[in-house]
Amino acid sequence: MAFTAADVKKLREMTGVGMMDCKKALTESNGDMDAAIVYLREKGLAAAEKKAGRVAAEGMVLAETYPNGVAVAVEVNSETDFVAKNEEFKKFVANVAKVVAEKNPADVDALMNMDYPEGGTVADAQRDKVLVIGENIKVRRFVRYEGGVTVPYIHAGGKVGVLVGMELEGVAPEAVTELGRDIAMQACAMSPKFLRKEDVDEETLRQEREILLAQAKNENEQSAKPKPDAIIEKMVDGRMNKYYSEYCLLEQAFVKDDKQTVAQHVAQVAKELGGKITVTRFVRMERGEGIEKREDNLAEEVAKMVGGK
Numbered sequence: 001m002a003f004t005a006a007d008v009k010k011l012r013e014m015t016g017v018g019m020m021d022c023k024k025a026l027t028e029s030n031g032d033m034d035a036a037i038v039y040l041r042e043k044g045l046a047a048a049e050k051k052a053g054r055v056a057a058e059g060m061v062l063a064e065t066y067p068n069g070v071a072v073a074v075e076v077n078s079e080t081d082f083v084a085k086n087e088e089f090k091k092f093v094a095n096v097a098k099v100v101a102e103k104n105p106a107d108v109d110a111l112m113n114m115d116y117p118e119g120g121t122v123a124d125a126q127r128d129k130v131l132v133i134g135e136n137i138k139v140r141r142f143v144r145y146e147g148g149v150t151v152p153y154i155h156a157g158g159k160v161g162v163l164v165g166m167e168l169e170g171v172a173p174e175a176v177t178e179l180g181r182d183i184a185m186q187a188c189a190m191s192p193k194f195l196r197k198e199d200v201d202e203e204t205l206r207q208e209r210e211i212l213l214a215q216a217k218n219e220n221e222q223s224a225k226p227k228p229d230a231i232i233e234k235m236v237d238g239r240m241n242k243y244y245s246e247y248c249l250l251e252q253a254f255v256k257d258d259k260q261t262v263a264q265h266v267a268q269v270a271k272e273l274g275g276k277i278t279v280t281r282f283v284r285m286e287r288g289e290g291i292e293k294r295e296d297n298l299a300e301e302v303a304k305m306v307g308g309k
Contacts, residue, residue, distance in 0.1 A: 003031035011036055056136045057288035060084045060158025062093050066101040071150035073161045073285050074100060074142040079135040084158060084287075089137070092129050093158075096122060100142045108139060143283045149173045151180025155188045162187045164282045170275030179269050179277070185255070186262060187284045192249040195282060196263075200248065205240075212239045249282060 003026045011022040011033060017040055025043075029035035056077035063073040074097045076089075083089050095117050105111035112123040120128075122139065129137050145165050153162045162184040166176060194200050216232050216239070227235075244251045250263040257265065262279075270277040 003027075007031065007033065011040075056138045057291040057293045058084055059137070059140075059287055060090070060093055061154070061161030061285045061287050062097050062158060063152035063154050063161035063163050063285075064094075064097055064101075065150055065152055066098070068101065069146065070101045070104075071145040071152060071163050071165070072097045072100045072142060073152070073163050073283055075140045075161070075285050075287060077136075077138045077140050077288065077291070078133070083133055083135050083137075086133060088129065089133060092125060092137070095125070096139055097142070100144050104144060104146075105142075108141065111139065111142065141285070143285070145281065148280060149176060149180070151177060151184055153181055153184030153188060155185075159287050160188045161285045162282065165280045167278045167280050168275065169277075171270065171273045171277060175273055176269070176277060179266065182254075182256060183249070183262060183266075183279065183282070186252065187249055187282055189255060190249075190252055191284065191286075192252060192282075193247045195248065195279065196250045197244040197248045200244070208243055209236060209240060212236045212243075250279060 007026060008019060008022045011017070011026060012019055014033075014037065017025075021040065021043075022036070025036040025039045026033075029039050056079050058079060058081045059075065059077035061073060061075045063071070065071045074093065076093045076096060078084060078089060096111070098117060099105070099114050099122060100111060103111075103114050105114055112121065112126070114122055116122050116125040118125065126137055126139060143163065145163055148165050148167045150163050150165045153164075154160070155162075164180045164184045164187065166180060168176065213232070213236050216235050220226050220232055245253065245261075250261065250266070252262050254260050254262050254265045260268070266277050266279055
């Protein structure tokens with residue numbers, strides 16, 4: 001029995017499965033729509049694809065180093081926090097990170113097409129976990145560092161993962177484990193956006209300065225003794241320095257000793273160890289950040305169950 005593009009489209013709408021899988025199902029079932037649905041269900045595709053439409057904003061972040069000198073941070077999302085404690089899920093996340101470390105994929109799409117340690121591809125494994133665990137699961141992002149010394153930190157069982165990369169001169173890698181962990185914990189707690197103030201892009205600086213200038217002018221207008229524009233500009237300069245101290249990791253006050261900055265603490269440790277330590281990069285991944293979580297209306301849900309509107 002022949003089938004058309006319209007049939008493929010109809011099957012996709014009925015099952016939520018991708019076009020290529022729908023076409024294959026119709027081919028295998030000789031164009032019989034009911035048989036094609038059965039085929040997809042037998043393959044587990046229909047159930048997996050339907051779950052794939054659900055919001056996944058929980059899960060976990062893993063930050064890890066590997067024997068090949070590579071460090072990886074990866075975020076894999078699930079629908080509920082409960083699943084993040086599932087051993088099957090945690091094993092999947094660890095295997096995904098291992099693939100990133102060993103294969104160096106260009107992006108998530110490339111990662112999904114790579115061989116999974118237990119057979120098939122990462123995409124196959126993800127689909128399998130959706131079916132086994134019963135929730136939508138999605139590999140969202142990763143960062144891979146190679147070269148230098150990297151110290152990982154995981155907070156609250158995977159709520160936040162941090163990598164801190166350093167270059168060392170005359171210092172043994174094992175000597176900076178505590179330093180790296182302290183800096184990683186700092187990044188976790190204080191959520192810096194940049195490593196150093198030189199890294200802040202021009203557009204961000206322009207926008208921030210405009211906001212601070214508007215605030216200063218508004219305050220000046222409300223003041224009983226207005227200040228000249230030159231003074232207002234200096235006030236803004238001072239507030240920009242405060243911006244750096246809040247959002248640039250090395251400019252922040254060190255959480256274990258707020259009398260010095262993180263950069264000053266690094267320099268102090270380097271001096272004590274008799275060498276040079278340069279913090280070159282960091283990444284802070286927070287589980288679900290930027291994902292709009294679905295807020296279910298319980299009253300509406302119950303009304304639908306009992307036939308209400």
